[in-house]
Amino acid sequence: MILIGLIPLLWFFLGLSDSDARQRVCEPQRLESIDWEEFKWLYKQQDSTFSTDSISSYVFIRINPDGTKETREFSQLHQPWTELLAAEIDSFKVRRDSLLSRIHTPYRLRYTSTTRNKKQQLALQKKGFSKAFISFHNFGLAADGAIYRKGRYLKRGAIYDQYGLKAKALGLFWGGDFVGFPDPGHIQAFLNSASLIQKYPAVALEYEPFKSAYERNYFKKVDIGREELVEDSRDLLNELNKLRVNKPCACSQAIPFPVSALDLQLKPHSITVMANLKEQYIFIQKGSFGYFYPMGIWKLNDAN
Numbered sequence: 001m002i003l004i005g006l007i008p009l010l011w012f013f014l015g016l017s018d019s020d021a022r023q024r025v026c027e028p029q030r031l032e033s034i035d036w037e038e039f040k041w042l043y044k045q046q047d048s049t050f051s052t053d054s055i056s057s058y059v060f061i062r063i064n065p066d067g068t069k070e071t072r073e074f075s076q077l078h079q080p081w082t083e084l085l086a087a088e089i090d091s092f093k094v095r096r097d098s099l100l101s102r103i104h105t106p107y108r109l110r111y112t113s114t115t116r117n118k119k120q121q122l123a124l125q126k127k128g129f130s131k132a133f134i135s136f137h138n139f140g141l142a143a144d145g146a147i148y149r150k151g152r153y154l155k156r157g158a159i160y161d162q163y164g165l166k167a168k169a170l171g172l173f174w175g176g177d178f179v180g181f182p183d184p185g186h187i188q189a190f191l192n193s194a195s196l197i198q199k200y201p202a203v204a205l206e207y208e209p210f211k212s213a214y215e216r217n218y219f220k221k222v223d224i225g226r227e228e229l230v231e232d233s234r235d236l237l238n239e240l241n242k243l244r245v246n247k248p249c250a251c252s253q254a255i256p257f258p259v260s261a262l263d264l265q266l267k268p269h270s271i272t273v274m275a276n277l278k279e280q281y282i283f284i285q286k287g288s289f290g291y292f293y294p295m296g297i298w299k300l301n302d303a304n
């Protein structure tokens with residue numbers, strides 16, 4: 001009897017896991033090596049502060065399995081996405097500006113917001129004006145159009161549908177099509193963050209600090225049966241997971257201060273990250289101090 005009840009339930013869960021985002025879990029595991037690039041990801045995955053204004057350098061220390069110590073210093077951790085995306089940004093601007101002449105009198109189109117920095121985006125997100133922690137505005141790949149009729153701003157109306165159709169005819173994506181959070185003034189160069197990352201995997205680094213926040217929002221909606229509202233988040237999480245699976249991570253349960261780290265010195269206006277491959281721990285500075293974590297490897301959780 002119980003078995004008969006269990007089998008459909010099992011199918012139900014197996015079916016769900018196909019279309020669902022799976023959770024990425026840092027599984028404690030021994031690491032023999034870690035390259036300098038991985039330090040950036042390890043740090044970004046733990047960084048949710050954005051107090052980087054006063055940070056002038058990042059110090060990465062690696063204690064090798066034989067006890068030898070190597071240090072690298074970087075002035076910033078961004079992937080060079082302004083160069084990486086330069087052609088996309090130019091092409092977006094050309095199409096965005098060509099829309100200006102495609103909205104005819106008595107209407108007039110103006111762009112109120114184009115490129116935003118991370119702080120501006122987070123402020124909008126906190127106020128509830130935007131759903132995204134990081135948006136195409138951050139990359140210079142989105143704009144918000146406002147349409148006026150005889151000098152009067154129109155908040156909505158059929159003219160925005162025309163604007164959307166014209167944007168789409170130019171290969172852009174229109175915010176009026178957004179599910180759950182339609183934004184008829186907004187246009188962007190890519191369908192969603194997942195498609196940007198598919199084309200430019202390096203950009204994923206910028207999303208990593210917000211991964212758990214996206215995850216929380218996503219599972220909140222899944223829990224109430226509204227996964228259709230968060231399909232973009234699901235696709236984004238799946239892309240981020242795909243890129244990091246089997247890569248080194250700092251496992252979330254902090255460990256006590258190891259004796260071998262007693263001589264660890266933190267420099268002002270810098271962030272220190274240390275990987276000790278001999279004793280298998282990672283130190284990540286947070287604020288004026290930091291935490292020690294066991295080393296591990298990212299795995300996908302099957303049993304969501």
Ligand SMILES: [Zn+2]
Binds near residue numbers: 142144183186
């Ligand atoms: Zn926008």
